[in-house]
Amino acid sequence: MAAPHTTNRAMFWRIIRRLFGANRGRLFVMLLALGSGAAVTAALLNLQIDAKRRLTFEFRAFGPNVIISPKVPVAGDLVATMNDSIMDAIPKSVGPYRVEATSFLYAIATVRGPRGGVPVNAILAGKRGMGIRTASVTMIPPPTDPDAPGYDLVVPGDLPCTLGVQVAKQLDAHVGETISILISGRKRTCKVSSLVETGGPEDSQVTVMLDFVQRLANRLWGISDVEIMVPGTPKQINDYVSTLQKQFPDLDVRPVRQFTEAQAKIYGRISGLLEFTVALVLVLTALCVMAAMTNVAMERKMDVGLMKAIGGSMRRVLRLFLVESALLGLAGGAIGAAAGIFLSIALGKAVFGVAARPRLIVYPVAVALTILVAIISAYPLRRLAAIRPASVFRGEA
Amino acid sequence: MFLRLVADSFGRRPRHKLLTGAALALGMGVATAALSVSLDVGDRLAKEFRSLGANLLVTPQADSLPLEIGGVDYRPVNAGAYLPEADLPKLKTIFWHNNIMAFSPVLEVSANVAADSSELTSSNAGTKVQLIGTWGSHPLHLEDGSTFATGIEKTNPWFRIEGRWFSEESSQPRRVNVGPNGHYYVDAPNECVAGVNLAQRMKLGLGQQMLANVPDLEKMQKYAPCTITGILSSGGPEDDALLMPLLSVQQLAGKPGQYRKLYVSALTKPEDAFAKRDVKSFTPTEYDRWFCTPYISSIAFQIQQELPGTDVRVIRRVAEGEGQILTRVQMLLWLVTGAALLAAALAVGASAAASVIERRTEIGLMKALGAGSGTVGFLLAAEQLLLAFVGGGVGYALGILLARLLGEKIFGVAPEPSLIVFLVVVALAAGVTILGSALPLRRASRYEPAPILRGE
Numbered sequence: 114m115a116a117p118h119t120t121n122r123a124m125f126w127r128i129i130r131r132l133f134g135a136n137r138g139r140l141f142v143m144l145l146a147l148g149s150g151a152a153v154t155a156a157l158l159n160l161q162i163d164a165k166r167r168l169t170f171e172f173r174a175f176g177p178n179v180i181i182s183p184k185v186p187v188a189g190d191l192v193a194t195m196n197d198s199i200m201d202a203i204p205k206s207v208g209p210y211r212v213e214a215t216s217f218l219y220a221i222a223t224v225r226g227p228r229g230g231v232p233v234n235a236i237l238a239g240k241r242g243m244g245i246r247t248a249s250v251t252m253i254p255p256p257t258d259p260d261a262p263g264y265d266l267v268v269p270g271d272l273p274c275t276l277g278v279q280v281a282k283q284l285d286a287h288v289g290e291t292i293s294i295l296i297s298g299r300k301r302t303c304k305v306s307s308l309v310e311t312g313g314p315e316d317s318q319v320t321v322m323l324d325f326v327q328r329l330a331n332r333l334w335g336i337s338d339v340e341i342m343v344p345g346t347p348k349q350i351n352d353y354v355s356t357l358q359k360q361f362p363d364l365d366v367r368p369v370r371q372f373t374e375a376q377a378k379i380y381g382r383i384s385g386l387l388e389f390t391v392a393l394v395l396v397l398t399a400l401c402v403m404a405a406m407t408n409v410a411m412e413r414k415m416d417v418g419l420m421k422a423i424g425g426s427m428r429r430v431l432r433l434f435l436v437e438s439a440l441l442g443l444a445g446g447a448i449g450a451a452a453g454i455f456l457s458i459a460l461g462k463a464v465f466g467v468a469a470r471p472r473l474i475v476y477p478v479a480v481a482l483t484i485l486v487a488i489i490s491a492y493p494l495r496r497l498a499a500i501r502p503a504s505v506f507r508g509e510a
Numbered sequence: 511m512f513l514r515l516v517a518d519s520f521g522r523r524p525r526h527k528l529l530t531g532a533a534l535a536l537g538m539g540v541a542t543a544a545l546s547v548s549l550d551v552g553d554r555l556a557k558e559f560r561s562l563g564a565n566l567l568v569t570p571q572a573d574s575l576p577l578e579i580g581g582v583d584y585r586p587v588n589a590g591a592y593l594p595e596a597d598l599p600k601l602k603t604i605f606w607h608n609n610i611m612a613f614s615p616v617l618e619v620s621a622n623v624a625a626d627s628s629e630l631t632s633s634n635a636g637t638k639v640q641l642i643g644t645w646g647s648h649p650l651h652l653e654d655g656s657t658f659a660t661g662i663e664k665t666n667p668w669f670r671i672e673g674r675w676f677s678e679e680s681s682q683p684r685r686v687n688v689g690p691n692g693h694y695y696v697d698a699p700n701e702c703v704a705g706v707n708l709a710q711r712m713k714l715g716l717g718q719q720m721l722a723n724v725p726d727l728e729k730m731q732k733y734a735p736c737t738i739t740g741i742l743s744s745g746g747p748e749d750d751a752l753l754m755p756l757l758s759v760q761q762l763a764g765k766p767g768q769y770r771k772l773y774v775s776a777l778t779k780p781e782d783a784f785a786k787r788d789v790k791s792f793t794p795t796e797y798d799r800w801f802c803t804p805y806i807s808s809i810a811f812q813i814q815q816e817l818p819g820t821d822v823r824v825i826r827r828v829a830e831g832e833g834q835i836l837t838r839v840q841m842l843l844w845l846v847t848g849a850a851l852l853a854a855a856l857a858v859g860a861s862a863a864a865s866v867i868e869r870r871t872e873i874g875l876m877k878a879l880g881a882g883s884g885t886v887g888f889l890l891a892a893e894q895l896l897l898a899f900v901g902g903g904v905g906y907a908l909g910i911l912l913a914r915l916l917g918e919k920i921f922g923v924a925p926e927p928s929l930i931v932f933l934v935v936v937a938l939a940a941g942v943t944i945l946g947s948a949l950p951l952r953r954a955s956r957y958e959p960a961p962i963l964r965g966e
Contacts, residue, residue, distance in 0.1 A: 146856075146860070149856065153849055153852070153853060156849075157846065157849060160842075160845075160846075164842055168835075168838075168839075171834065171835050171838055172831070172835065174830065174831035174834045174835060175562075175827060175828070175831040176827050176831070219579040221577055221579075221584060233574070233575055234574075234575065234577055235575045235577070236575075236577055236578065236579060279575055279821075280575060283574075283575060310823070310826070311825075311826045311827060312566075312567055312823040312824045312825035312826045312827070312828075312829070313825060313826070313827055314576070314578050316823065317575040317576050317578070337579065367745050368745060369745060369746070370668045370744065370745030370746070371562060371563055371666070371668045371745070371746065372562065373745075374561065374668045375558075375559065375561040375562040375563075375668065378558060378561055379555070379558050379559065379561075379835070382555070382558055382920055382921065383555070383839050385919070385920045386547070386551065386843065386916075386920050387842070387843075387846070389916055389919075389920070390544060390547070390843065390846045390847070390850065391846060393540055393543065393544065393850060394540075394544075394846060394849050394850045394853055397536075397537065397540050397850065397853040397854060398853045398856075400533070400536065400537075460845055463841070463845070464838060464841045464842050464845065465838060
């Protein structure tokens with residue numbers, strides 16, 4: 114009994130091979146249809162997964178979205194500060210993305226422009242990014258008596274500072290000029306390295322290195338607030354904030370609602386839109402491939418008629434065509450999906466300026482979908498069961 | 511005869527035509543939906559981005575530097591310059607006045623507040639808070655007689671208020687104490703909103719009475735009583751402040767009819783390379799183009815022209831973030847729409863090809879009866895075109911429905927049906943049908959009638 118079975122199987126595969134070889138043009142059309150379908154599917158799936166992640170990252174354009182500050186902003190007449198060691202305790206990443214934190218110390222200083230003139234009061238902001246312990250500053254151990262001689266920073270060269278446009282206008286200062294800063298009797302000069310215009314409070318501030326303000330304002334290790342840029346989905350940001358709140362119960366940790374809320378809203382809208390459109394395109398692509406495949410399948414009337422005429426049972430004939438379709442789907446899907454992933458890399462580069470990272474999961478999904486579509490497309494062949502071989506050969510139908 | 515043939519073809523195989531037509535309609539429906547949504551999404555998202563609040567800040571040109579730490583301005587009241595409130599309706603007369611979504615003037619002073627006047631005996635007594643005077647929800651009467659509803663509720667939409675905003679109408683004349691002995695009455699609103707942190711610190715609740723006192727230059731004590739109508743949670747420095755109607759703070763600060771900062775929320779087009787160029791380098795035509803495009807820079811410029819003596823600055827954090835994300839999302843959507851159009855074209859082309867291939871016998875017969883390749887091709891093309899117009903039309907209707915559904919689900923507003931989309935879709939339907947039929951038709955024109963009729 115084994116021998117006929119083996120022969121049957123050998124015959125089966127032989128017919129399949131012949132089916133492929135019989136009409137090169139048709140094979141090419143089918144592979145093209147399946148392949149382009151798979152390419153569009155893979156490209157869109159990959160782009161969609163990547164776009165959603167990338168979008169959350171794009172929101173960093175809004176800048177810091179979480180702020181840590183002392184619970185009571187004003188302690189007596191002084192601005193309250195906290196110890197800058199909290200910078201080391203802030204979690205440094207959310208998922209794959211790095212969290213960026215900057216600490217600030219603010220003080221009111223009297224600033225005089227390069228050509229003298231009337232000194233003006235301005236906010237002096239000391240700023241330090243996470244982990245960037247400025248190497249150009251030689252740290253002197255803090256003396257116990259701030260009025261003792263030598264209580265100053267030793268900076269090689271000029272101390273650089275950034276001026277807000279409004280300060281620059283009032284002082285008539287330009288890049289490269291030197292201004293002087295005075296806080297409670299202590300005076301220092303700094304060289305304007307750049308001007309900023311943000312439309313925010315930075316426009317009326319003088320920004321220098323944090324250590325400098327800490328020493329000048331006699332607030333060693335003190336900071337006024339920490340601004341944190343947390344990337345990620347709205348949920349990830351919320352989780353991050355509640356972690357921080359647990360970690361620093363004595364401090365005020367708050368999301369900048371203006372940005373986090375708008376972000377959540379817009380993220381929801383965009384990802385909904387994207388999901389819907391991608392689903393639409395996928396369904397359509399499936400329909401398109403099916404239309405093309407069904408069209409080709411219907412041309413197989415003669416083959417089916419012949420097979421039936423020489424005694425093939427409908428089940429076996431159908432199985433033959435289904436296997437053929439599945440194999441075509443596999444081949445078309447494998448080639449198309451690979452092309453699609455490369456396409457999405459290029460598209461990602463066009464939209465976000467950064468190539469989309471290929472996600473491995475997309476590949477098997479796209480191939481499986483293509484095989485499924487190919488098999489479903491062969492299904493109308495069932496209708497051919499009703500065909501009588503004789504009428505096919507007579508040219509009727 | 512020609513028309514009869516076409517009509518006959520439709521009548522004879524209705525199911526077949528229906529199928530091809532359905533494929534067409536489906537494809538074009540998707541194309542319509544994708545196009546409508548993509549065309550609409552820029553405006554829609556730009557509106558969504560207004561939930562970020564103001565993107566322009568107007569300050570007096572001659573102002574001193576604000577000494578702001580943690581949202582508290584440490585400048586004394588007499589320092590710096592102020593702007594007239596009476597000029598504000600002019601904002602709605604600029605070229606892009608319809609794009610001005612909302613604005614709110616702000617006047618801030620430091621004040622001492624207490625729940626009881628006995629605590630406010632000296633100028634340093636009570637709790638020191640920032641008093642923010644602004645418009646809560648303010649109907650502004652414009653020159654053309656219409657009313658524009660604006661206020662901080664609109665410029666800072668992330669503000670959450672428990673209770674309600676203060677009313678700006680005065681309910682009763684208020685007694686203003688001048689010094690320990692004298693007093694006078696003024697018409698003034700007497701409601702206020704407390705920041706959530708302040709309310710917690712001072713254990714304030716809705717309906718409670720408060721007294722505010724601004725230490726004045728002339729050492730006069732001005733007490734303003736107010737009833738708390740709302741507790742504000744903003745996630746910002748306003749949480750520690752007391753918010754009052756602008757009118758109240760103007761009186762307390764002795765700056766009637768004046769404000770210090772104006773927040774403007776404007777609907778803008780993301781800045782492109784053109785908008786980033788220096789205005790001075792523009793030729794007159796370029797200048798007109800810039801002026802007549804709602805770039806944030808041109809709107810800022812127009813506001814500055816309308817409100818003399820001001821500095822109009824773009825809040826870059828909001829405006830640039832918005833522009834960047836909007837550009838990216840629009841590009842992404844156009845890409846996906848492109849893919850949808852391509853997929854739709856492929857589907858329609860394939861079904862058009864299928865319908866021609868299936869009619870080999872008919873073509874053979876026609877040729878046998880003496881029809882030339884041109885006539886046959888023309889007949890079939892006419893049929894396909896008719897199908898394309900019908901299918902495209904139905905598809906457009908279907909797509910509009912789909913777009914409405916999508917728009918309403920995602921943005922709560924349906925996109926407007928547009929004529930351009932209709933034309934594009936019908937042209938696309940005709941184009942891809944002809945293209946899809948062209949190849950099989952060309953092959954059909956080479957058919958020898960005899961073998962086909964024999965069934966080979």
